[in-house]
Every structure is written in C-alpha cells, then in structure tokens.
Amino acid sequence: MDKCDTPACQSAREIFEELEEYYDDHNLYFQTIGSVLEAASLLEMPHQLKLILSQPKNEVMVHCPVQMDDGTWQLFKGYRVQHNNVLGPYKGGIRYHEEVKLDEVKTLALLMTMKCALARLPYGGAKGALKINPRSVSQKELERVTRRLTAALGNNIGPDYDIPAPDVGTNAQTMAWMADTYINFAESSTKVTARGIVTGKPLEFGGSAGREKATGQGLVYVLETLLPGIGIDLSAQSFSLIGYGNVGSWTARLLQAKGSELRAVLDHTGAIFSEAGINAEKLATYVQETGGVTGYPDAQKISEDEFYSTPVDLFIPAALEQMVDLEHAKKIQCRVLVEAANAPTTPNAERHLLDKGIEVLPAILCNAGGVTVSYFEWKQNRQSETWDETLVDKRLKKVMRRSAELVLETAVELDCNMRMASYAAALKRIGKVYAMRGVFP
Numbered sequence: 528m529d530k531c532d533t534p535a536c537q538s539a540r541e542i543f544e545e546l547e548e549y550y551d552d553h554n555l556y557f558q559t560i561g562s563v564l565e566a567a568s569l570l571e572m573p574h575q576l577k578l579i580l581s582q583p584k585n586e587v588m589v590h591c592p593v594q595m596d597d598g599t600w601q602l603f604k605g606y607r608v609q610h611n612n613v614l615g616p617y618k619g620g621i622r623y624h625e626e627v628k629l630d631e632v633k634t635l636a637l638l639m640t641m642k643c644a645l646a647r648l649p650y651g652g653a654k655g656a657l658k659i660n661p662r663s664v665s666q667k668e669l670e671r672v673t674r675r676l677t678a679a680l681g682n683n684i685g686p687d688y689d690i691p692a693p694d695v696g697t698n699a700q701t702m703a704w705m706a707d708t709y710i711n712f713a714e715s716s717t718k719v720t721a722r723g724i725v726t727g728k729p730l731e732f733g734g735s736a737g738r739e740k741a742t743g744q745g746l747v748y749v750l751e752t753l754l755p756g757i758g759i760d761l762s763a764q765s766f767s768l769i770g771y772g773n774v775g776s777w778t779a780r781l782l783q784a785k786g787s788e789l790r791a792v793l794d795h796t797g798a799i800f801s802e803a804g805i806n807a808e809k810l811a812t813y814v815q816e817t818g819g820v821t822g823y824p825d826a827q828k829i830s831e832d833e834f835y836s837t838p839v840d841l842f843i844p845a846a847l848e849q850m851v852d853l854e855h856a857k858k859i860q861c862r863v864l865v866e867a868a869n870a871p872t873t874p875n876a877e878r879h880l881l882d883k884g885i886e887v888l889p890a891i892l893c894n895a896g897g898v899t900v901s902y903f904e905w906k907q908n909r910q911s912e913t914w915d916e917t918l919v920d921k922r923l924k925k926v927m928r929r930s931a932e933l934v935l936e937t938a939v940e941l942d943c944n945m946r947m948a949s950y951a952a953a954l955k956r957i958g959k960v961y962a963m964r965g966v967f968p
C-alpha cells in the first residue's frame with residue numbers, strides 16, 4: 528500500500544502523538560480524521576475542538592449469542608460508535624459485514640458527524656455494525672440476530688438519543704425487526720414515538736416515500752448543481768460504478784433517466800462492461816435475482832484492472848471504503864470521481880487524481896441524500912404525518928443544492944479542494960455551536 532505523506536496524515540500524526548494514541552498511516556480512521564483536522568487547521572479552530580473531534584464520544588461493543596437453524600450456537604460481535612452529538616441526537620446506519628472492524632465503524636461515525644453538519648440536519652454522527660455475512664444465514668437467523676443486537680444495544684439507542692438506519696448489508700426489513708424489538712421494550716405511553724428509533728423502515732411501517740432511492744437521488748441533485756459549472760451536461764455522460772446495491776443501482780437508474788450511460792460495473796462477484804451501454808433497470812432486476820453483476824447476459828465480463836482503466840466521464844465508487852487506492856487512481860480515466868460510498872478514496876489516490884486534473888466530489892456531500900430523507904422520516908414519525916414522494920424530493924433537492932453551493936463557496940473562500948471545503952463548511956457549523964454551548968464542565 529502507498530505511504531501517506533499528505534498534510535492530512537501529518538495533521539492526524541500531531542494529534543495522535545499528543546493523545547499518545549497508536550497510529551498507522553494506512554488506517555482508515557487515521558486517514559479520515561487527518562483530512563478533517565487539516566480542514567480544522569484551515570479554519571484555525573481552537574485546539575480543544577480538534578482534540579474532542581479526534582475521538583468518538585462513545586464506543587459500544589456487544590456480543591450476541593444466537594441459536595442457528597441447525598441447533599448450533601454462534602456469537603456475533605456488534606458495534607455502535609457515537610462520534611459527536613453537539614448538533615442533536617446521534618444518527619447513522621448499521622452495517623452487516625463479515626469483515627467489519629472497530630476503526631471502520633469509527634470512521635463512518637465521524638463522517639456522519641460531518642455529513643449531518645454540512646446538510647444542516649439537527650443530528651450528530653454515529654455508526655453501527657454487526658460482524659456477520661448476511662448472505663450466509665437464513666432470514667430467520669438474520670431476524671434473531673437483529674433482535675438480539677437491538678436488545679443488547681438497549682438504552683444506547685433511542686428516538687431522541689441515537690437513531691440507526693440501513694447501510695451495507697441491511698435494509699428496510701432489518702429496520703422493521705429493530706423497530707419492532709425496540710417497541711416491545713418501550714413503555715405503553717411511548718410506543719407510538721418509539722417507531723422513530725430507526726429510519727429506513729418499510730413504507731407501510733412508518734417509512735418515508737423516497738427513502739430507498741434517496742442516496743442516489745441526492746447524488747443526482749448534487750451533480751445537477753455542480754457539473755454545469757465545469758462544463759458537464761448530465762444528459763450525455765458515460766459513467767462506471769463500483770457496487771450495485773442500494774446506492775449504486777439507484778444512482779445508475781436515476782442517471783440513466785437523465786440521459787447518461789452506464790458503461791461498466793464492478794461488484795463483489797466481478798466486473799462487466801458494454802461499449803453500447805448497460806441497461807440500469809435490467810441490471811438492477813438481474814442483481815436482485817442473482818445477487819451480483821457477474822453473468823449479466825447483455826455485457827461482457829472484464830477483469831478488475833480493465834474495469835478501473837475504462838474511460839468514462841464519471842467514475843462512481845458506491846461500495847466499500849478504500850476501493851480507490853493509488854494504483855487504481857493511476858489507471859482511472861475520468862473527468863469527475865463522484866464518491867457515492869463513504870471514504871472510498873485513499874488520500875494519496877485523491878492527490879494523484881487531483882494532480883491529473885480530475886475533480887473529486889466528496890462523500891459527505893454526495894451521499895447525504897440518505898440521511899436527509901431519514902431525517903424527513905423521523906420528522907414525519909414525530910408529527911404523525913405522511914409526505915408524498917413529490918414533497919420528499921422537493922425538500923431533498925433543496926437540502927442537496929444548498930449543501931453543494933455551500934461547498935463551492937467555501938472552496939473559493941478558502942482556496943481549497945472540494946473535500947477540504949466540505950469538511951470546513953461542516954466544521955464551521957459545529958464550531959459555532961461549541962462556541963455557544965461551551966465545553967462541559
């Protein structure tokens with residue numbers, strides 16, 4: 528892997544040495560907090576705020592014993608990391624993945640703090656995870672482990688305290704089980720509001736119209752705001768995607784509806800390409816039925832190297848973290864890299880892309896549509912309201928446009944790249960609230 532000598536890594540090193548925390552240049556949390564701290568330095572933020580933000584407030588770890596269908600027992604490790612709540616209740620998804628680690632969850636929680644601040648949502652940042660391969664267990668087993676995880680988290684989550692949502696490996700069904708479990712524990716007088724314990728629920732059970740497509744939809748609104756300024760017209764672009772799950776497949780369908788063309792996709796099963804363009808709707812159905820893009824009949828199979836080298840206008844990582852490292856960045860040929868996934872680009876890869884003249888649009892801006900519509904769902908649950916999709920989309924568009932414009936203005940004001948600008952805009956809001964509230968005691 529590439530050695531990190533960016534200003535971001537230097538910023539993180541300074542704070543970690545002061546805190547006598549162990550660090551590793553290639554560690555995702557170290558790299559991500561480094562970028563945030565670099566932005567904090569640009570703003571000349573007080574040192575104590577840098578210290579506060581450099582570690583999460585709480586890191587909860589639980590172990591969930593669950594009996595499997597064959598009668599054997601397994602112990603699953605769960606995490607909930609609460610990074611910061613100065614702006615409001617902790618908010619962030621729950622990920623189910625067999626290789627999840629604490630530092631990954633810490634990183635995602637930190638990014639949620641930044642994302643909610645940038646979108647001006649009344650939330651702090653958190654993230655949770657369960658170390659499990661959801662594809663390797665039955666639905667009944669998945670339900671049991673989800674209910675056990677919810678019970679184990681207990682009062683560490685709550686509709687006014689910490690509100691989970693779907694992420695990689697979880698979906699509306701997972702949220703329905705979590706909500707039902709939590710409601711069963713709730714006092715009878717709070718059972719109605721207890722539904723707000725999670726967002727991303729099924730529509731019939733307190734979910735919001737437009738939540739499933741929200742992250743992809745928000746990303747399209749960001750692109751519509753920013754791309755014309757750099758001479759790119761969304762109605763005629765080619766794009767490639769890493770990941771064809773919720774975020775990837777909705778992004779593809781919505782970009783296709785605007786007139787852009789999907790050329791290549793890489794997911795956990797392999798990579799596919801078509802010079803003539805891949806039909807995003809048909810591919811979504813195929814992935815739903817088979818579990819991955821490999822074998823899709825109307826495209827040719829390509830290698831991972833060929834995928835990264837495919838020339839496109841927009842390159843969109845929408846899978847896991849650090850999937851674009853320096854070696855990949857050297858191969859990528861695009862005009863804009865759009866971060867739909869969280870933390871998909873390593874710092875050295877980003878620097879290389881920027882040096883090549885490729886614009887990099889940061890995740891906390893591009894993928895904030897999910898948490899924004901989650902906020903709308905939470906708000907509807909609290910007010911016993913049901914908004915239709917047109918209203919949700921209209922309000923989502925307003926939030927995404929405002930955030931994109933703010934990032935652009937901040938980039939000009941501070942003469943920095945878009946990632947620094949997105950963190951700086953978020954930190955400004957957090958800094959203002961800390962200045963008003965002070966730091967207890």
Ligand SMILES: NC(=O)c1ccc[n+]([C@@H]2O[C@H](COP(=O)([O-])OP(=O)(O)OC[C@H]3O[C@@H](n4cnc5c(N)ncnc54)[C@H](O)[C@@H]3O)[C@@H](O)[C@H]2O)c1
Binds near residue numbers: 695696771775796
């Ligand atoms: N779901 C949301 O609302 C939401 C909101 C904001 C950000 N995100 C972020 O977007 C990203 C994707 O989330 P999602 O909800 O679409 O997850 P998902 O589980 O629906 O899909 C994940 C995708 O990643 C692919 N993938 C996994 N491992 C891979 C590998 N090694 N190589 C290539 N592809 C691989 C899978 O094949 C799948 O297509 C994550 O970074 C997540 O944190 C999701």
